[in-house]
Amino acid sequence: MTLATAATHGFLSPTGVEIAFLLVGVATLGAAVITVTTRQLVHAALWLVVALGGIAVEYLLLTAEFIAWVQVLIYVGSVVVLLLFGLMLTKAPIGRSPDADSGNRWVALAVALAAAASLVWVVVDAFRTTWIDLDGPVQGSTKVSGEILFRHWVLPFEALSVLLLAALVGAIVLSRRDAEPVATPPTGGADRTARKGNS
Numbered sequence: 001m002t003l004a005t006a007a008t009h010g011f012l013s014p015t016g017v018e019i020a021f022l023l024v025g026v027a028t029l030g031a032a033v034i035t036v037t038t039r040q041l042v043h044a045a046l047w048l049v050v051a052l053g054g055i056a057v058e059y060l061l062l063t064a065e066f067i068a069w070v071q072v073l074i075y076v077g078s079v080v081v082l083l084l085f086g087l088m089l090t091k092a093p094i095g096r097s098p099d100a101d102s103g104n105r106w107v108a109l110a111v112a113l114a115a116a117a118s119l120v121w122v123v124v125d126a127f128r129t130t131w132i133d134l135d136g137p138v139q140g141s142t143k144v145s146g147e148i149l150f151r152h153w154v155l156p157f158e159a160l161s162v163l164l165l166a167a168l169v170g171a172i173v174l175s176r177r178d179a180e181p182v183a184t185p186p187t188g189g190a191d192r193t194a195r196k197g198n199s
Helices: 002-009 014-037 041-061 063-087 107-126 142-152 154-175 185-196
Strands: none
Touching: 014 041, 041 063, 041 154, 063 142, 063 154
16 A cells, blocks of 8 residues: 555545444444343343444444445334334333243253354355455445346245234234123113103
8 A cells, every 4th residue: 555545545544434333333243232131121122223333334334324224214213202102002011021931041042052153154154255346336326236136035024014914903903902791771760750751
């Protein structure tokens, strides 16, 4: 790297971007851990906003602006709002909820670690021989992302939409109350009143 090339990077040098990426990643991981460990459902939803926002910042640092704003609009703006509406419609407790802790934290932790290890192994194995052409078109652009999404991932995209719709309909069904029967006056009292009027 020549001195002229190094001078054009400005404040956000590659080292600075990497440091920012690691710091935001640690903050996002902490927010995700708090999300799954807190016993207050509303706090879990709010910490989920922080975790999803951190992922959007990571996309920005990777120069995938379109994916970052999609993350903000769909996940932070729609999924979390849907989750909060579900909590309100089902009248979930605002404070601590003992029912939110099933007592299987160690099993859940083992499953989470196994899933994370499998995901890392699959991603590393899939992109081991893949090289990104930095001089070519931006991989996170609208054109490239749209072609990949609606050509290769259209079925998972639509399945996720149906799943979110089913969650919203289920929350509305659970929040409905059966109409209370209207109390009718006893017939004996009405008959007595009618007899007094006739007499």
